[in-house]
Amino acid sequence: MRWWTTYRLLRRMTERLSWPEDRLDRFREQRLRELVRFAYDHSPFFRQFYERAGIKPEDVRTLNDLDRLPILQKEMFRRADPKQVVTLPPETRWMVEITSGSTGEPLRIHRTWRDLYFIKAKVIRAFRQTGLRFYDRQVILKSSAESLTGRHWFENFGILRKYWFSVADSPEENLTRLRAIRPQHLHGFPSGLAAIADLLIQNGEIFRIPIICTGAEVLDDSIRHRIEQAFKAQVYNFYASREVGNIAWECAAHDGLHVNDDAMILELLDDQNHPVPDGEEGRVVVTWLDGRDWPFIRYDLGDRAIRKSGACPCGVPFSRLVRLEGRSDSRILLPSGIWISGMVFQELRTALWVAAFRIVQEVPKAIRLQIVLRHQPSPEEMDEFIAETRQLVRGELQVIPEIVSHIERDPSGKVRCVICRLPQAVGSPPEDVT
Secondary structure, eight states: OHHHHHHHHHHHHHHGGGOOHHHHHHHHHHHHHHHHHHHHHHOHHHHHHHHHTTOOGGGOOSGGGGGGSOOBOHHHHHHSOHHHHOSSOTTSOOEEEEOOOTTSSOOEEEEOHHHHHHHHHHHHHHHHHHTOOTTOEEEEEESOSOOSSOOOGGGGGTSSEEEEEETTSOHHHHHHHHHHHOOSEEEEOHHHHHHHHHHHHHTTOOOOOSEEEEOSSOOOHHHHHHHHHHHOOEEEEEEEETTTEEEEEEOTTOSSEEEOTTTEEEEEEOTTSOBOOTTSEEEEEEEETTOOSSOOSSEEEEEEEEEEOSOOTTOOOSOEEEEEEEETTSEEEOTTSEEEEGGGGGGGGGOTTEEEEEEEEEETTEEEEEEEESSOOOHHHHHHHHHHHHHHTTTOSEEEEEEOSOOOOOTTSOOOSEEEOSGGGGSOOSEEEO
16 A cells, blocks of 8 residues: 555645745745654654754744754764664664765665655656656666665556666666667666767667656766767756655756755755855755654755756746755865866866766875776877866866776766865865856
């Protein structure tokens, strides 16, 4: 009967896409009050966390009271005993999800179906907004070819059929499987999709898939164009995290990503934890209003994003993100103290002889420019590429080129094109430049 619970939630969530702003705010305030009270009453970790901060549940009555709560960092959860964080008895049968751990030790999140109902309904709603039909065949291309919850009975009747692929397999293998399944909907890491797209483009082929959704990595314009070209698809970008599920989704207007405002409160904060205005980059701090097993309240995801003002042409009233900047350590620190967004390095993708690249900063005055060759460049082309990279970092950093056979994936299966390993990477930079 789990599917019927998810379907009932999906139906309610779909209705909320047309709610007026005042009704949505009242709903969010009620959910916020319930969540804070629930976490305080049922999680020893949250009770102690709020008592140390001098906070009682009754102190949070409206959305404006949210900033009275302290911000949660991932390291706090890592240090905590999971039995103290969860809100159900220790003998509960838990499903454990593990975050990527790209910036350190992974976080092991304990869940039951109580939270998974909401996670699944939320992502199905996002897929439905891109055009997914219940009877479509959908391929998921991510870090593993396995689902946390396994195959569902209704898939045997052609409903929401999912086929799980892994980016650890070669593009040739995954393309062969795609040809056999011929899905109408494909969802995966941009890097994994781009690898299959490049194979098709190299062979002068097109493999049509009507709808492709990307997530888990920053989708830049170059990768989007290659996927569109190879699959003749409409490409939709998703923003999600292992902790809270789908956060935002791109609609058919392709004018930003809608935040799931009915299911979460997304704050964009500066380094003093003050809200940033629309159009400016900030740290993503999220409160998942539906989460009960392992609450996430004012949780710092370690990502950076920019909010877009105004109404979307599609008519959905939810707020939008105009751009995702990726993780806080996906930026480069200049000796002058200025941070450079990893997105500025998109310009390097115009070099036709470059199959892939990665920029790694491990010391304050230099970066390593790792390059995977499509074909051997001339000395002049290489010099021009290095000079362009140096120009993007304002001439403040030495650029050390390295020819590599491939760009390694994180343990999660993701590929990050810009990595800063300086201690300040997830600290408090004095200025952000995009």
